[in-house]
Each structure stands twice: as C-alpha cells, then as structure tokens.
Amino acid sequence: MTRSAGHLIVKTLETHGVQRVYAVPGESYLDVLDGLHDSTIETVVCRHEGGAGYMALAEGRLGGTPGIAMVTRGPGAANAMIAVHTAWQDATALVLFVGLIPVADRGRDAFQEFSLEGWFSTTAKRVMVLEDPDRASEMVAEAIHLARSGRPGPVVVGLPEDVLVRTTAAPALTPRPLPSLVPAAFDVDHLMERLALADKPLIVVGGDGWTGDTGERLLDFASSANVPVAADWRAYDAVPHRGPAWAGWLGYGRADTLAARLDEADLLVFIGCGRADVLSDGYTRGLDTETILVLADTSATMHDGRLDRHVFATPSALVDALPVGSAADSPAAGTRGPAWMDALAADQRRFATPAPDGGDAVDRGTAVDLGIAFGELERALPADRVLTYGAGNATLWGHRYLSHTQPNSLVGPRNGAMGLAVPAAVAASLTFPDRQAVAICGDGDFFMNAQELSVCFAHGGTPLVLVVDNGIYGTIVQHQRNHYPGRPSGTAMTNPDFAAWMRSFGGHGEYVSSTEEFAPALERALASGLPALLHLRTDPATMGPSPVAAPSLAAAAVSE
Template sequence: MPRSAGHLIVDTLETAGIERVYAVPGESYLDVLDGLYDSSVETVVCRQEGGAGFMALAESRLTGRPGIATVTRGPGAANAMISLHTAWQDATALVLFVGLVPISDRSRESFQEFGLSDWFSSTAKRVLTIDDEHRAGELTAEALRIASSGRPGPVVVGLPEDVLVRLTEAPTPTIAEAAPPTPATAELESLTARIAAATHPAFVLGGDGWHSGCGADLARWAASAGIPIFCDWRAYDALPHSSPAWAGWLGYGRADAVAAGFAEADQLVFVGCTRSDVASDGYTIGFDAETVLVTGDPEARQHAGRIDQQILASPHTFAEALISVDAGSVRGARTDAWMAERAAIQSRFAAHRPDAEAGAGATTESGTHPDSTRPGVDLGVAFGILDDRLGGDAILTYGAGNATIWGHRFLRHNAPARLVGARNGAMGLAVPGAVAASLAFPERRAVAICGDGDFLMNGQEIATAFAHGGTPLIIVIDNGVYGTIVSHQENHYPGRPSGTRMVNPDFATWMSAFDERSGAASAKSTLDDAGANGGAAPAGAGPVPTAPEVSAPGMAGHGERVETTAEFEPALDRALAHNGPALIHVLIDPATMPPAGDETS
C-alpha cells in the first residue's frame, strides 16, 4: 500500500528500535511530523535546536542507540550545529534530520535555503539527501548504520519538502545490526605478552560503548593482574570507582599525581579512546610508553603518537575476549604496588573535604566585581553531601566551565552509562542532557551540574521536562562570571579581567513559574503551520488551534536559592524529595576557583 516518503522514514525508525525523536518543528518536514503522530516513537518537542541535538546526544551516550534530532532548514540547522560538533569530536552516534527547500527551489536563494554538505561535511561522518522518495527508508537505515559503525559520530540527512509527500511502495528496510569486530587469538596473545613484559602497564578507558557493564568486567581482570586503570576526560563512568584498579581521570581538573602516574607508565593500552591533547596535557605526557590502541576505527582518528599494536574491537568485545585470559599469567614479576599506589592517590584526591582544605579559591580580580564579598557556599562541602546522597548511581550531566570540576572530583560513579558531558567543551549540554536522561530512564535520578553561564545557554529546555514528564535535578553554580575564562585571564593578564562578567536572575524563581496549570502537553499537540524557526504561515490560513489534542497531568517545579554552606544540605534533601523538576541556585564568590590539582593528601 502506498505511503509517503515522510511516513516511510518514521516506519524505518520504528523498525530500528528508536524510542524518541527530539524535535523543533518546521514546515519543511511536516510529513515526518505527521508520520510521528501515529507512531510508537515519542516526539519530544524541544525549545531550541541546540537543546534538541544535545538531548539526542545524551540518549545515544546512555543507551548505545543513535540519538535522533529533527530540525528545519537554515536557522534551525544553524542552531543544531553545536550538537553536531560535539558528537563529531566526542565520537557519539547521532542522526540529524534537516528539512530542506523543495528541489525546484534549489540554487535560487529561496527562503531559508542553505547548502547542507557545505555546512556539515567537515563535522559529520556522512551528509545524505533524500532526493528519491523510493529510497527514503534505505537512506534512513544507512544513516543509522553509519552513525554507529567504526568510530561513531553524527550523520546528517536532508529532507526536501516536496520529496517527503511523494508516495512510494518501497518496503520498510530490515536493519541488520553489524557485529563489532572481535580480537583474534593471535592479537590477544601479542597483547598479553606485551603486558607481561611491562613494568608499569596501565589501561586508559574512554569513549562510548560501556553501557553493557563490560568496564566492570575489565576492571576485575585488571585488578587481578595488578594493572591500574585511568579514564579519559568525562568518560570515567566506564568502570566502578569502587574498583581497586581505579586510578583517576585524565584531562581537565585531574590530580597532578594522576597525570604523573600516566606519564610514568611504560605501556599504555587505550580502550575505546585515544591519546588526545586533553588526556596528554596538550601533547606533553604519555608519549614514551609502548602503546596499544583498541578501537573500532581503523584510521585511529584523533590519536597522537606511536601505535605499537592496534586491535579493532569494541569495548564489549575486547573485554569479553581479554577476561577469558588468566590474569595471573600476565603479571610477570609485578606485585600490586604499582596499581595500589595509583588507586590510593585518586582516593585521596576524591575524598570529601572543604575547599579551604583543598586549595581552592585563591584568585583575585582587583575589585573588578563589586559583589565579590557576597556570602558563598563551600563547594567542597556541598559536593561531598551531594555524593553521599546520590551514592554513585545517579546520571550526571555536565556543560562546560570551572563549576563542573567539583562534580568530577567528588561525585562517584559505580554503574555504567551514568555520565554525559561535552568532551569538546561545548556549553549548554547539562540541562537538555539531564532532561533527556530523565525521559529515557525515569527510574534513575538525573542531575545536571552547570555554571550560571552554561545554564542560560539552554536553560529553556526545563520547559521540555515539564511538557514530557521529566524530573531532572539541576544544580546551578553562580559566580557571576565566566569562571574558566577568568582563570585563564589571571594566568596571562593578571588583574585585567575583561568580557567575563555576567548579571543573573534568581534562577530558583524559574521553577515556580511552572505549576499544575502549565500541563504536560502531548507530543502530538497540533502544530503551527508556520513552523518554529521563521516560517511563513500559508496565505489565507485560518486561526491556528492551540489546545493540545491529548494532555497529561502537570507537575509543579521546585526551586531554592542557597547562599551559605549550611543552607545546602536541607535544600538538597527537599529537592531530592520533590516529585518533579527541581533546581538549586548555589551562590559562590567570583574569586573561587576549583580545588588545586596538586593536592593529594
């Protein structure tokens, strides 16, 4: 029976097991939206395309399935670019569908026209355009496959407005999951011989693909073999932090002694990640060690320095193969001393203590910020309390900035797929990431950790949480400045902060603006024909219906402003007890900087 190309795209997503599409609507892909009306795929209506892309990225990282975002042409695609760059540098599977002008309008500078390949080809694995309605399902399936294969990443699919409504009898394609490569016996024998010969071997885990729990299996094997495990930046949920092999993370905010241990290793086995500039402190450490690279990417993109052996495998297939080897056989003459020393250093670094004891907050700004004497919360204490309450099982989402470093240092992870952070340093991921996490895993606690600057990048996606029943807890650390940039300015231009001050609202009051009357409108609400990003309403169009066709009970928001350390614990307990979205606005002194990385005792 004939159906439109737009409906075939939706049917293909259903067949692939996609559960949610994160969308900002536009008239350029109305037929896809119509196909979603009767679909089992939930349409999560977002408030800005950057937020929609970040939500899709978060779902991909937490589930192992490609995240799906749909946006309109021109301005909509421009807003989504930040999530594409993040997915590209972070190696996360994402498919972005972009509505396009009709084929007949191309190359005429028509309304919102832009060059899809020209924009995205440098930051996407593939850019596809569905110009043939009969191939709509085929190209959708191809996009899903490419996004997940090899080194995962983003794929962009263009949807010409006129092609979507054309009818086709093409069947819904069967999507065969490509089995990831598995290490060969000879490769394992070579690797284990290398490990046995090393004096100070170490694993470095990172990237996506640890959601199965294979990191815990690998950690048990490494502990039995006396091998410490470091993790790449914002990928340290790969293994339980309770493991005796856990040696800390590399990159921003790490302990200096952790980086020294990484530099001391005479053999490094990278699994799921590479030796990048972040992990190697700007290409300065870890280059002398014998290097084994375990990755699904034969090109070893983003890896710097030597490769003595490369094994094509996913984290799961590699861990499954390696744990079949007797760990005792690779010990050689090593004891547990090397591993135990590395673990002890990270344990001391992550131990809860006030900032005053951890070397934080020595930066001055020469009186530039008149509110620098306001009361402030000791984040060392606050994040210790938060860690106690969360118990290592919450999903944590991060944007960018100094405010996140306390979370990285003090918040444990004891289960996989519990961390979503922009490894490329993009701001604005924390709030939409936590919203997506709470929708994908409503039984888990989702907590966003963000600074004031980061929050206002995509804080509007709190509305998406209320609309779809998400229950994130958002913690906003407010110092009134772009703190990371201030710290760099103090290093390079001391006493001359410029372009870094901000004026903020009372973030807690945002939550009181949402009450039961706000409602949780269904994703199948009637859409404005004009679209969300500058589309023109059809000439002669009648009144646009605004009432949702289906509605769900609304939720109340909970917000609190915390100005002193003593106020934080009771405010946190009230927020955690609240059945709905909650926000804690935490004020700190602008001069406060993250705890010193050289403190380990």
C-alpha cells in the same frame, strides 16, 4: 502498501527501535511530523535546535541507539550545528534530520536555502539528501547504521519537502547488523605478553559503548593483573569507581599525581579512546611510551604519538576475549606485584575525598563551599544516578567528588561545548525515568539552554539542576588572570534568581547562599518529586578544587 516518503521515514525509525525524536518543528518536514502523529515514537518538542540536538546526543550516549533530532532548514540547521560538532568530537552516535527547500527551488537563493553538505561535511560521518522517495527507508537505515558503526558519530540527512510528500511502495527496512569487531587471538596474546613484561603499565578507557558489565569485567581483569585503570576526560562511567585498580581520570582538572604517573608508565593500553589533546595535557604527556590501541577506528582519529599495535575491536569484544583469574595465575601479571597499582589507587582516593572542613582555604571562599556541598551530594544521590555536565570550572567539582558505579551514567561534552548540561539531564530523565538525573553547570552554561527545562513539564522528566553562580565566565577569567592579570574583559554576568525562575514553571527551586543551607535544600529538592533547581551562590575568587599531590610525587607534580 503505498505511503508518503515522510511516513515511511517514521515507520523505519520505529523498526529500528527509536523511542523518541527531539524536534523543533518546521514547515519543511511537515509530512514527517504528520507521520509521527500516529506513531509509537514520542515526539519531544524542544525550544531551540541546539537543545534538541543535545538531547538526542544524550540519548545516543545513554540509550544504545543513535539519538534522533529533527530541525528545519537554514536557521534551524545552523542552531543544530553545535550538537553535530559535539557528537563528531565526542564520537557519539547521532542522526540529524534537516528539512530542506523543494528540489525545484534549488540554486536560486530561495527562502532559507543553504548547502547542507557545505555546512556539515567536515563535522559529520556522512551527509545525505533524499532525492527518491523509494529510497527513504534505505537512507534512514543507512544513516543509523553509519552513526553506530566503527567510530560512532553524527550523520546528517536532508529532507526536501516536496520529496517527502511523494508516495512509495517501498517497505520499512529493519536494522542492519553491525560488523563483528572481535580481536584476533594473536592480538590478545600480544597484549598479555606486553602487560606481563611491563613494570608500570596503565590502561586508559574512554569513548562510548561501555554497556552492561563490560567495564566491571575489565576492572576485575586489571585488578587480577595488577594494572591500574584510568579514564579519559568525561568518560568516567566506562568502569565502576571501586576496587584496587581504579586510578581516576585524565584531562582538565585531573590529579597532578595521575598526570605524573602517565609520564612514568612504561606501557599504555588505550581501550575505546586514543591519546588525544585533553587526555595528554595538550600533546605533552606519554607520547613516546609504548602504546597498544584498542579502537574500532581504522584511521585512529584523535590518537597522537607512538602507536605500536592497533587492535581493531570494540571494548566489549576485547573484554570478552580477556582471560580471567586471580593475580596468582593471570598471564598479564608477570612478576609484577600490586605496588604500582596500589599507589595509583591511593592517589585517587586522596584526590576524590573531600576534607571534612571542605578543603584548604583556597577552596572555601565565601558563600557555598563546593568541596563540602559535593561531598554531601555524593552521599545523598542514589548509586544509579545519571550525571550531566556543561562546560566550565564549575563542573570540575562534580568530576572530582562524584563517583560512577554503573555504565551509561554520564553525559558531558568532550569537545568543551557549553549548554549541554540541562538538555542532557532532561533527556536522561526521559530515557531513564526511574533514575535520578542531575545537571551540574555554571551560571553561564545554564542559561544557554535553560529553556529546555520546559520540556520536563510537558513530558514528565524530573531532573535536578545545580547552578553554580559566581557571576562570571570562570574558565575564561582564570585564563585572563594568568595571561592578562588585572584586566578583566568581557567575562562578567548579571543573573536573575534562577530558583524563582524554576518555580515559575511549577518546579521546585531554592536559592542557597551558604554551605549550611545546602544539605537541607538538597534533601527537599530530591524529595519534591518535581523538576528541581538549586541556585548555589559561590565566591568568584574560587576557580576550582585545589590540586592535591602525593608526597612521593610532589617534585614531579605540575599545577592544574
């Protein structure tokens, strides 16, 4: 069978199980768009290349296969760069296809010409350019395999428009199997021995790839071994938030108590993540503690400090190899009782439970009390909800008060990029149409990609968007107050009525100006069956939830 290289690319995406591509169309890859016309793959037309990249990233994190984004040359590729950087730092599988100028036009500063490798080589696992139509399927298969294998990440594929229309008889390849990253028996034995000898061990989970019951089984193992389990920043869905072993999360907005416990631990076991910048409070915590790293990354990228043993395995392979049993017969428990684990679990329960009145005075402020509002949200949302976040202080309320009971239920930029919440929620709603997707973002974050809500009305998604509006770039204002008090500069915003804007699309939108209005508005939004938005007016003086320190650690706690 003979077909164009562009059509072969589409067919290869089909054989790899791709269900959607997120695209901003461009003349440089028209033949691929033509191939998508008759394809089983849904083409999700986005309004901005950054939004398309973010949607693909969200699907890559939630759906098990790399997210696929398609953009055009020059300006389109530039706009998509933010998603590539996010996928790179977050270790999330993503394949970005970029249309390019014809081969014959290279090197003459042709219209929208740029260096694909020059732009992306430092923020992608590999940059490829299609030069031979006979290799079109091979290149797609290689890109998807690379994005998924080892430390997941972004792969960028350039598609010169003249190569795409050339014909080829090459077949559409099927997926290459991933390497089996099973831990060696002696590595598992060593882990059991070190856990048994430790007085205050701590397991830290993170990264992507926590699918099925992997997190639940790890938590059961940890509970039987009296080992607390904490999560890396924005990897909270790795394990369910239940039972005696769940200890909370590290990173921005974390509990002071857990940060102090990290310093106190005598053995750290990282699974799926390393001791990175945010987790360690800027490379200041736990760097000299005995460390076992379980990570499918030979170079241990983004791990800093002591490393006593590197187990080259995926989280699921490690959990498959762990012994199961009760505390009475667990080889990892040693003589350690549950006191250490129970203390961390108690710290987390105290930290994650909103006070009945919304907390102390610094939380309440005026307008909507987010302590109360997010407590209501936790009670109202179904257990299988998918939460998406942008960046900024507004997200800390969700991190603290919203729980996760299932894997593949959180998308948030671990690199702190703004603008992800809305497109990620749209993609989550398309990926899991029977689950409630909820975007949590500040007013600055929301308007960076708010236009992607239009995709819901074209493709059927029904996310709920919560916009926390304090009229400022809150995180930067907080830094200004700390370092340049009394000198606000470049951080104020003027906002429209976001709810009215949502209604203009045909969705459900409400402006919420008081705490009492929130619960009824939330109920109406969830019952609407439409894409919905709640515009929450909040006090600009309230920067985030108040820190809570356990009495036993009050002296050791540090301010958030």
